[in-house]
Amino acid sequence: MFAHICTEDFDQQSLYDELLAQSQPTPGAIVTFTGLVRDFNAHGPIEGMSLEHYPGMTEKALLNLLEQATQRFDLAGVGAVHRVGELANFEQIVWVGCGASHRQHAFDAACFIMDTLKQAVPLWKKEYQHGEARWVAVKSSDEHAAMTWLTPSKN
Numbered sequence: 001m002f003a004h005i006c007t008e009d010f011d012q013q014s015l016y017d018e019l020l021a022q023s024q025p026t027p028g029a030i031v032t033f034t035g036l037v038r039d040f041n042a043h044g045p046i047e048g049m050s051l052e053h054y055p056g057m058t059e060k061a062l063l064n065l066l067e068q069a070t071q072r073f074d075l076a077g078v079g080a081v082h083r084v085g086e087l088a089n090f091e092q093i094v095w096v097g098c099g100a101s102h103r104q105h106a107f108d109a110a111c112f113i114m115d116t117l118k119q120a121v122p123l124w125k126k127e128y129q130h131g132e133a134r135w136v137a138v139k140s141s142d143e144h145a146a147m148t149w150l151t152p153s154k155n
Helices: 012-022 057-073 103-120 140-148
Strands: 002-006 029-036 049-053 075-083 085-087 092-100 123-129 132-135
Touching: 002 012, 002 057, 012 029, 012 075, 012 092, 029 103, 049 075, 057 075, 057 092, 057 103, 075 103, 092 103, 103 140
Parallel strands: 002 075
Antiparallel strands: 029 092, 049 085, 049 123, 075 092, 123 132
């Protein structure tokens, strides 16, 4: 299991290799997700963003989330990377990889992590639009996505 918070871009192949090397037993399926910075929000085009975190606390919260996913979906391995700092449109911002004996567990775990991340991991996002910076509030759709995992039928 690994969780990295970084300012530099990441290499997806290296992360996949790290996940596979750490997975025990060797998984029958690996699912990865890579999120990119969008060039728009609900109010129109944006010119990038910045993310802030609380060093130490953010990594610990991300590891706790990965541990929950490991237990809930019986993962052989899991890893996540989230970038902080200044990010331009279309740059990689987040990577999640889940290895499991069956593909559905790996898919479900990746969805669980991404749906829960915004609620469980302290990261603060600021978007730049029309030359001004604006802190991004939690969206109700993000809260709803995280809440759906609280029902037993989502397992």
